[in-house]
Amino acid sequence: MLKILVGSRVRLEYFCEAKGFKNLQPEWNRLVQSSYANTVFSTWEWQMTWWGHFAAGELWLGAARQDDGTLVGIFPCYRHISDSGERALRLVGCADVADYLDIIVAKGQESSVYQAFLDALSSESVPAWDMVDLCNIPEASPTRTMLPEMARAAGFQVVVRQETVCPLIELPATWEAYLMSLDKKQRHEIRRKLRRAETEAKLEWYIVDKRHHLREEVETFLYLHRLSRRDKAKFMDHHMSAFFHDLARVMLEAGWLQLMHLKLDGQIEASLLSFDYGDAIMLYNSGYNPMGHPHLSPGIVLTAICIRHAIALQKKVFDFLRGDEDYKYRFGARDTRIYRVILSQRALP
Secondary structure: EEEEOOEEEEEEEOOOOOHHHHHHHHHHHHHHEOOOOOOHHEEEEEHHHHHHHHOOOOEEEEEEEOOOOOOOEEEEEEEOOOOOOOOEEEEOOOOOOOOOOOEEEEEOHHHHHHHHHHHHHHHOOOOOOOOOOOEEEEOOOOHHHHHHHHHOOOOOOOEEEEEEEEEEEEEEOHHHHHHHOOHHHHHHHHHHHHHHHHHOEEHHHHHHOOOOOOHHHHHHHHHHHHHHHHHOOOOOOOHHHHHHHHHHHHHHHHHHHEEEEEOOOOOEEEEEEEEEOOOOEEEEEEEEEEOOOOOOOHHHHHHHHHHHHHOOOOOEEOOOOOOOOHHHHHOEEEEEEEEEEEEEOOOOO
């Protein structure tokens, strides 16, 4: 169902059914690539796959266009109603499986597109809501800075708070330059672990591509993921594993999947599921066998190999995504902050 609101600078189309994704598909990723929201989590492929598995409310998919029809904004939202009855308008993907989310706006068009969104929130075109909950907003996004200012000026109550961090490494041109950027102790440890794994076992690694049987390769990853920690085993239930299978298929078709396995003495003992998107490798999730060769640190070894491979691909960033686990900083990562932006028409705590 398509409806149109006419604003002062852009017109806003909106869809309340999933076919809206299909209608916007030809233009979606071009807009993503021209925006501050240019991560794999904002692509049409990711958003459509997430919605197919986790749709938990009434879809409201807004598209802002200039007079000539050019798409300059997408508001991928849905309404979620809590057990207490609170009605929240959320970004599609707003759950633990997406690390960066945002309103998708062509650079330079933020003012007019945000205004169209705020106007819509004050109209009957949006499902009745108590708050707008925009999670996983990167610190560099205008959605964290400009949108709150405009919302306050329009009379909304606004809260902006930090949620978590995404540690990342800005990659130099060579592996040796990367190692030299680390402190002496960590540089020595990485070299030592790589050398030990290479000398005490037959070490092999490979990246899954279209020559492999993808379902079997993903099952291997899921097995190691569940095996590595009890909380990961609980997380990776039947519903989540189905999402991972579909996501891997879609990402492989798009050319963005980097599923890397490490073999020690012929057995796969560690696995990293990453995304090769733009100038970054984004390490999404991992698994390893704690009963294989734990003394050879297969998870750390494979992470080092993954970083080395990213440098060989001339990537600029190795992104560990959400979480402040110690090992990320031992690899030289630095924090970028992730925020939550909440809008309401009444006082917020």
